[in-house]
Amino acid sequence: MSHSIGLSIRNGTKVYPGTVALDKADFDLYMGAVNVLVGENGAGKSTMMKVIAGVEQLTSGEISMEGDIIQLRNTDDAAKRGIGIVFQELNLFPNMTVAENIFIAREKTRGGIDIDTEAQERETRALMEQLEQDIDPNDLVGDLRVGQQQIVEIAKSLAQNARILILDEPTSALSAAEVEILFRVIADLKRKGVGIVYISHRLEELIQIGDYITVLRDGVITGSRSMDGVDVDWIVRNMIGDSGKDFAKEIEHPFGGEIFHAENVSLGNSAGGLTVDNVSLSLRAGEILGVYGLMGAGRSEFLECVIGRHPHATGNMFIDGEPLVEKSVSARIGRGLALIPExxxxxxxxxxxxIRENMTLSSLHKFTRGFDMNLRLEKETVADFVKSMTVKIASPEHAVSSLSGGNQQKVVISKALMTNPKVLLMDEPSRGIDIGAKAEVFRVMRKLAADGLGIIFVTSDLEEVLSLSDRILVMSNGRITGDFTHDTATNTGLVEASAIGHTPLNNNKELA
Structure with missing residues (x-):
């Protein structure tokens, strides 16, 4: 099936101070099709996306729609031409309802004066039915989990009847069932002739859903073609110049003694049940312990219990054999814990x-003497972390919000490492990170483990947990339902264990 070109960029160049984000890029967006945009963090994807959405303007080059050269001076210009965008970093108001968020700045009114809340709620219910979601229009967005908030963002764009829809990492916080629903919605939009720009770091997902693919590297388009015959190796070669298959190559090293132990940790929920249900586990120095499970399994909540975000959680925890009795997050950081949040x-x-202020936020005591800050030491330390973590920045004094998602994640990891933790807790560490940045982060994890750091990371990515973990636990409905070594873990075993729920395993007594 042939597709018409709805929007084109010719010779598109975008220059920031010290950085060429787009370099003479030629891009065609096909209508009634999924146009996949892929590249490492900092490759220029976000810049191109923002140019199409009117958030940023080209330094040179031109944009045309259906043969006419146009100017997209701002997001209003783009919206008037039927261009919508769903950012990876959610742009919602947590203290407002779902319906209010969906219709913000374009509220439905009676007589042009009073807001027609009933009409907004009615349309919101219809959107949620289309997305197969049981979300009430009057729910506060702040009470929804991240995956549900992502659905609200998508519904907000669907409500605007966009002709061109840009989706930036739309599945990064969705469960497998929610991803299937999203793909059905995208197929329906394609049938209606909507042109979709789809950005994701899940390469197999891109191949499954894409009709056309454009690869960016350092602001330059290195590959552009229909998706026919495209495989993961082709994408990765164009992204980083090699296959990148050894992103989690193990560094052989002996483990130390037990560095952390959790015993019967539980956390209640609002329904009277348990979000975390008597979880016990141990971690050795130098070990990477992967915790696999689907969204809602209780993985994130367990890490939050460990770091002290739920002071009413029950159970016992120990670091180096000493009881962890401190309740606050800051006190637990002082005991050697650090969390990379989802x-x-x-x-x-x-x-x-x-960037500098964020990196040193949890370790300011290292750079202070009395009331004086040692700015020279702070800047030198930040420069060392920027180099070791390969954070792509023009200056550490720039706002952290100016960075791509992957580079923001590296800043978060750097902030945690500056506290010199004994145990590093990582919640979905590769969420929103491309394969190149993922490789860098995972190599850092392996190096840290080799240096004696204990790491617990949770993920819903099977390939990730299988390739990176020394040992794997599976959680479902708040409980540990599987315990595997690196050698005994398989895709089938992990998936089956993740579906067990509250059914006890024969070897459950040995899971601690």
Whole structure:
């Protein structure tokens, strides 16, 4: 089936101070098709996406729609031409309802004066039915989990009847069932002639859903073609110049003694049940312990219990054999714990602060003497981490919000490492990170483990947990339902264990 070109960029160049983000890029967006845009963090994907959405303007070059050269001076210009965007970093108001978020700045009114809340709620219910979601229009967005908030963002764009829809990492926080629903919605939009720009770091997902693919590297388009015959190796070669298959190559090293132990940790929920249900586990120095499970399994909540975000959680925890009795997050950081949260935007970073200020936020005591800051030491330390973590920045004084998602994640990891933790807790560490950045982060994890750091990371990515973990636990419905060594773990075994729920295993007594 042939597709018409709805939007084109010719010789598109975007220059920031010290950085060429787009370099003479030629791009065609086909209508009634999924146009996949892929590249490493900092490759220029976000810049191209923002140019199409009117968030940024080209330094040189031109944009045309259906043969006419156009100017997209702002997001209003783009919206008037039927261009919508769903950002990976959610742009929602947590203290407002789902319906209010969907219709914000374009509220439905009676007589042009009073807001027609009934009409907004009615259309919101219809959108949620289309997305097969049981989300009430009057629910506060702040009470929804991240995956549901992502659905609300998608519904907000669907409500605007966009002719061109840009989806930036739309599945990064969705469960497998929610991903299937999204793909059905995308197929329906294609049938209606909508042109979709789809950005994701899940390469197999791109191949499954894409009709056309464009690969960017350092602002330059290195490959552009229909998806016919495209495989993962072709994508990765164009992204980084090699296959990248050894992104989690193991560094052989002996493990130390037990560095962390959790015993019967439980956390209640609002329904009277348990979000975390008597979880016991141990971690050795130098070990990477992967915790696999689907969304809602209790993995993130367990890490939050460990770091002290739920002071009413029950159970016992020990570091180096000594009881962990401190309740606050800051006190537990002082005992040697550090957490990389799943939601880096809201929980890991202060968006209005600079890269430098975010990196040192948890370890300011290292750079102070009395009331004086040793700015020279702080800047030198930040420069060392920027280099070791390969954070792509023009200056550490720039706002952290100016960075791509992957580079923001590296800042969060650097902030945690500056506290010199004994145990590093990582919640979906590769969420929103491309294969190149993922390789860098995972190599850092392996190096840290080889140096004696204990790491617990949770993920819903099978390939990730199988390739990176020394040992794997599976969680479902708040309980540990599987315990595997690196050698005994298989895709089938992990998936089956993740579906067990509250059914006890024969070897459950040995899971601790």
């Amino acid at each position: 939601d880096r935007k809201n929980d890991g970073l202060v968006q209005i602060l600079s």
